[in-house]
Amino acid sequence: MADIYRADAGRYEAMDYCRVGRSGLKFPAVSLGFWHNFGSNASYDNMKALCRTAFDCGITQFDLANNYGPAYGSAEINAGRILAEDFKPYRDELLIASKAGYDMWPGPYGNWGSRKYLVASCDQSLKRLGLDYVDIFYHHRMDPETPPEETLEALDFIVKSGRALYAGISNYDRETTARAVEIARALRLPLIVNQRRYSLFDRTIEDDGVKAWCREHGLGIIAFSPLAQGLLTDRYLNGIPADSRIARDGRFLKESSLTEERLSQIRALDALASRRGQTLAEMALSWILKDGDVCSVLIGASRPEQILDNIKALKNRAFTEEELGRIDEICGRKRACSHSS
16 A cells, blocks of 8 residues: 655644744745755665655755756756655645756756756756646855846746746855845845855854844744754763764765864854753754844754754743854854844
8 A cells, every 4th residue: 555645734833933024924944945854875765764754744844956966967857756645635734945046967057057957957857747837946055156136036036937936145245145135126026035054153144144134134043953953952062973974974074073072062053052951953053043043054964863852942032142143252252243233
């Protein structure tokens, strides 16, 4: 007998939904990323279990890109199969996002931000996903050579042709974000979100001004790598586990990242989290969501249990000034004043 998936009737009870900038859309506070563990080298049954667990917990956003794998395109192919087999009745409850901007196919038209690449890539993604449209289509990174007008006009075409409902940008700095928003507003393009790396260990969106700019101008921020590729967990407190990301796939997190200084920081943060009644991962996610500037954190998971653990972060997003000061001290940061003060 076929394994028929029926979503948990209480799936919306424990999740919070946060407005994306000044748009009408809301993101789940926690979203599921397909960057890792959804490629051709992963277990399909486990992928299904991850998606089912996520949706049963109210995680309505699945975040992909054209070249997620390995191999390139395989995460979208697997997602398309899962959507067809399990989630067809729930399509209108889901936010499916994809992106293009990194290398995807050989030659001069399979990379960066030209209209040629973005439109072709979007069409390829829709075929792999088996969808008529994605909810959000992102330009994945800044292109130093293509005029921003061309890139934004391509996103405008993608939205107005029905291929996507909203547009996004990813890895854009403050200056380029401001220019993209200016062009989008002239086009009346619903550009609603910037996807950026953000964690206790990576404060670039604070340092380059994107976080403050987006808050002031009504653009949402969704944070990827909120656990610093797994460093902000208890996984590496006692060595490198055989099934860890470092051991299995050293492309994005390398053993050299685990310096004694970094391990000392992880241990100190873990102790602080314990005093708060949280795991280190829970505290790291809570910290990102604490002030409302970030509308969702993108988690990766290799096991369904990790998803269940991560959403516990929503239970305690309040930090004392003493805790925030201690976190910044551990991370080697000077304590910045809250924007609400």
